[in-house]
Amino acid sequence: MQLTNFDIPKGFSSFVTNLGIKDNTDDFVLVKSEVPCVADGVFTQSLFAGPSVTISRRNLQDAQAQGIIVISKNANVANGAIGVADAEEIIQLVATETGIAAQDIVIASTGVIGRRYPIEKIRGNLSGIGTKLTTVDFEKAAVGIMTTDTVPKLATRQIGNVKLIGIAKGVGMIEPNMATLLAFFFTDAAIPKDVLPAIFRPIIDKTFNCLSVDTDTSTSDSAVILANGLAGEVSQQEFTQALQEIAHELVLKIAQDAEGATKVIEITVDSAIDYAQAKRVAKAIVNSLLVKTAIYGADPNWGRVAMAIGKCEHDKEINQEKVQIRFDDIQVYPYASSDEKLEQLQKIMSKEKVNIHVSLNIGEAAATVWGCDLSEGYIDINGKYST
């Protein structure tokens, strides 16, 4: 992805380097705003959330932040008190070196769980970083936060003078729940403190929280937005629209790059009783291993979609006699057993993006979720990730 200066919000600088966490690739990203930003963040609901999450949640309580640290290749999770102390020490080091107040620093960490940071290496390599900050390089930052990602994930929008950029990482352990993997948004728009969460959180809920690669929720999920106000005010409607578009774009990039994935799956469930029900049914389909493997093999076994809907056993209003299932515009239920329909279906299932549309016909709510197929590649990557 080519970024021009045009796309870069004002007032941000960055430093990306290798601290030697795991290998020689970049594993440390610092993005600093020249002034404190209005900020908001949403985080994993995991009971095993690590110190990066608990500290960042605390530091964002006042809706202000000035810097974001991301450490990749080690999640710093399930390390007890020593893990907390390590995270606090890193924040303090960065604060001292850069002049940002410690409580205005957000930290995120992603990688293997249950291993301590190589803290002595980190201490040595962070020394003097305050002088190394340069004009922000979001492409390098997007690479620096990657773990098993194969491509960096960025998206940008411009609204008048205001620029907005998002970067994200994540390809596995992805079923964000009221939170997300790692995603960071930077803008020079001026957005009031009490407005930003009202814009940001519903967007995350309808984009990142509608994504599932493998039903496993990370202990480190974090999505944070920093708005430094240097470009002045912006139409909140246009800003919301742009943020929504960026978030959606990043979600599709994650689904495309998901571990072992060969196809993106988009499921829309409509005419449900309420949004929660529509999303529950859509998630049941997108998370079904049998649906995922059928799509991988372009096997026109549409009955597995019916099976997956059937798993929502608490949604007693759902009646199999009212349900309709379509792939693109081909209706398969009720009753597409003809060889001709199955051939059409096989063609649809061979596309790079497979759209499944379910109408429950019991209400007026709809939801769309995204996921990917399941291939041998996922097994290969995850049978030997930590070692």
Next chain:
Amino acid sequence: MQLTNFDIPKGFSSFVTNLGIKDNTDDFVLVKSEVPCVADGVFTQSLFAGPSVTISRRNLQDAQAQGIIVISKNANVANGAIGVADAEEIIQLVATETGIAAQDIVIASTGVIGRRYPIEKIRGNLSGIGTKLTTVDFEKAAVGIMTTDTVPKLATRQIGNVKLIGIAKGVGMIEPNMATLLAFFFTDAAIPKDVLPAIFRPIIDKTFNCLSVDTDTSTSDSAVILANGLAGEVSQQEFTQALQEIAHELVLKIAQDAEGATKVIEITVDSAIDYAQAKRVAKAIVNSLLVKTAIYGADPNWGRVAMAIGKCEHDKEINQEKVQIRFDDIQVYPYASSDEKLEQLQKIMSKEKVNIHVSLNIGEAAATVWGCDLSEGYIDINGKYST
């Protein structure tokens, strides 16, 4: 498995044949008792349950049955009114041919969803089957109910004169919920009508309902027991124990034969607030794709177990500072990052059965669940099952 006459309960006859549902392997099983039996059944909670389930549930309401029909290679699910009519017609044909009352026949069907039975072939091939019933052949019956199973699954016990046998099938689309895949139990014990469900249902809940291969719940799950009373009364305690043992044995056989599986996983969660919580946490672990792939690759990435526990976000009592995680007798959390421990862990994870033990240390309840690893074989089987 060698069955001797010794193991066979009195008064059952069977007929197993190929009706031409899909290929030339046996796809029809009829087991008849010479007298009506006390009977009970539990069935899938799927919203897309097929007519086999709805008809069998209805026919067992009086706790009496005399015959079981199993059709494999086609589930007869999501076929609308014609599917119901086909199932009723098959039951009526068998009733007429065998002299069993139609309402005393249980039917189960397993295989692809959304395809109609080849009903004309079935009609032709069922003609005259009343005369073809012979001394019961449970081994042949266990083979006749198979779909992608690679081995038949039987288990037997004897209590004095009383014999008890169970057969089961199932290797994928397995996360039974208040029900199970297909499992049938036959005994010549005399068990009162009001006692059998009290024995049978808790056992199913703690065995089959604690099994998950791939988190997908079948539309056809059925577990049925027939007790014809021909061997007289039995100690209910001993009978319960024997039935529990058989059910457990069949569950392990299913986990061993699960699609693509190379290892059985047993998860015990103890010191939970209640049984439901213990089971919820254990299921979260056994269903995690990242835990399953780590075990497949014998990758000592124990942090994924912590991640999976963390997903039970509604169980707010769980505190990561109180949790302990062990593989066999090796404690990995808190804090086993030493190379020596990871090597020990890798050895444990290379065994054919991997035992994970989690103590929540917040209560006194425990639960054990079973599952299997996830390999390329699962993808291979399920990327091309229907076609």
